[in-house]
Amino acid sequence: MTRRRITWAIIPLRGLETAKTRLGPALDAEERLELVIEMATRTLVATRDAAAISGTVLVTADPAAADLARTLGAVTLVQRLPGLNAALREARAEAVRRGATATIVVPIDLPAVDARALDALLLAIAGIGSDAAPTVGIVPDRHGLGTNILYPSPPEVIDPQFGEGSLAAHRLSATASGAHLIELGGPLVLDVDTGDDLLVADGGTDPARNAGAGVRGSSASAVRGGSPAGDRGTIDAA
Template sequence: MSDQFAVLVPVKPPAHGKSRLIGVTDQTRRDLAEAFALDTVTACLEAARVAEVLVVTDDAVLARAITALGAHALPDGAGDLNGTLRQSAAEARRRWGTSAIAAVCADLPTLRADELDAALEAAAPILAHRGTAFLADAAGVGTTLYCAGPEDFDPRFGGGSRAAHREAGAVELAVEVPTARRDVDDLLDLRAALPLGLGRRTTQAVSAAGLSAGLLADP
């Protein structure tokens, strides 16, 4: 079993993503969605247990930015998130012969490389025995990370994905990694993410939009 993972990051085109970011302009919503994705990918690239990062997106501008960071970009050939991830896992195996694959949500603007490494380290022995593993989001309803070998890769992202992954037999990781659990769908999530430390691009997007830390911290 390899110590390193190929990480898949599916990203909706920023023009269509983060529809729950209500109360900001369309341009701000697009800028935040792009910043979330770029900060997430940057943390993945910095993680010691990550060998390659493959981003799946139909946005050509974002794909160029992703490539400039050092990740790989692939068009979305399925449209359905779980179908897209299964196809991407097969492509990762074809390209790099990887034996450990992780799918990471693209809306983790606080993600730190060391915490991603800790989650992947916890998942590795499970995958070594042909198991699958996942990390629940901060709300305890969804999933931010799913890990499996190529033959066992069968993600269940979507509404109630924590329960869906558990029902499918995946092991829920009990590791203290708050930045890897804090996905951001709306301004309340963004407010909750602030104490963890936003990534550089998200910080810039928040500032440019006039969404000051003080405003976001107000109840």
């Protein structure tokens, strides 16, 4: 009999005061810190409350970020090695040690993230894939270049390769590994890296027009709130 996947979320956070520096032209340091705390809190609550997620590991070098994560029920891991992908590998090892048979990397900068959106995404992946077969699930960014969500099952089926051109790198790794590659769209294609992204999140642009055919619904009415919907493999949490 096939065993159900045990999915742990991994949230990387460099630091509350050092994250999202590319928003500098749009926000001053105090505004950026407030936004980072709100985004981190929303992401931690989303992974905590998602029925399909068994636990959360937040990896950070910032004691204040670790304190925030612990208050919201996450396991915290002090980042020892430099670089995002090294931090994700450390967090992956911790999640596996705690029983994870799948992981989902969830950055803090997705304005539409909540428990319903994550549950809908994981349900869609489960409906397309097989619990018995290696699977890599990806939500690309709205530009079709980066990776907003990465779901490897088992966790070590591919290594994280975030950075410039990460979508192509993750696709290539998934294909080379022989895993079933699943790509999904929807509101989680929107991330907030720049002032232009803030405008999109605040409703200045419809991300569905930039995220590829099949994406339904809006990403968020504002950076500080969001609602799930959407699909490229048909995610619909309405």
